[in-house]
Amino acid sequence: MAALSQLLAHIYTMTLVFFTILILELVIFVRSITDTISDSGRGRPITTKQYLKLIDEKNPVSRFKTASINxxxxxxxxxxxxxxxxxxxxxxxxxxxxIFHKDCLDTWLxxxxxxxxxxxxxVLPEEIVVKFRQHRNQQTEYEGSDEELIFLLSALHGNYIRRFL
Ligand SMILES: [Zn+2]
Ligand SMILES: [Zn+2]
Known part of the structure; x- marks a missing residue:
């Protein structure tokens, strides 16, 4: 009888752990899909590379010459x-x-x-700046929570293996 209830408890824990992992993996999966969708959407955020390119298009870089002081x-x-x-x-x-150093100004902007x-x-229209900020905020947000999720997942997997092997 004790063996049976122990077995049941094992099955219960196993199912619980299994579903927790399933839900977490689902969250990661759904997030990766919504990422792709928002990437192809019209109001998508502007990446750092695109942002710098826009700055470059409107304010070209040149080499400084003492003779060219304005x-x-x-x-x-x-x-x-x-x-x-x-x-x-x-x-x-x-x-x-x-006039500013290219690197100084790009970092500043x-x-x-x-x-x-x-x-x-x-230097750039407000809507572009807003989209760039969006991209930056998203980046920091995602980086943080994904790391947490992966840590949680590996902890769960480790726990699971230790318990049943
Ligand atoms: Zn100025
Ligand atoms: Zn400088």
């Missing part, structure tokens, strides 16, 4: 890193005529708002 008397130092431009350095000129660090002129 006649309007704009600063010859990068307002982001506060160092002077050197000949041959990659710089990006915005529509407002402000990704972290801060998509505006000129000096005069706050808009």
């Amino acid at each position: 006649p309007a008397g704009f600063s010859d130092t990068c307002a982001v890193c506060l160092s002077a431009f050197e000949d041959g350095e990659q710089v990006r000129k915005l529509k407002c005529k402000h 990704q972290q801060d708002s998509a505006t000129c660090p000096l005069c706050r002129n808009k």
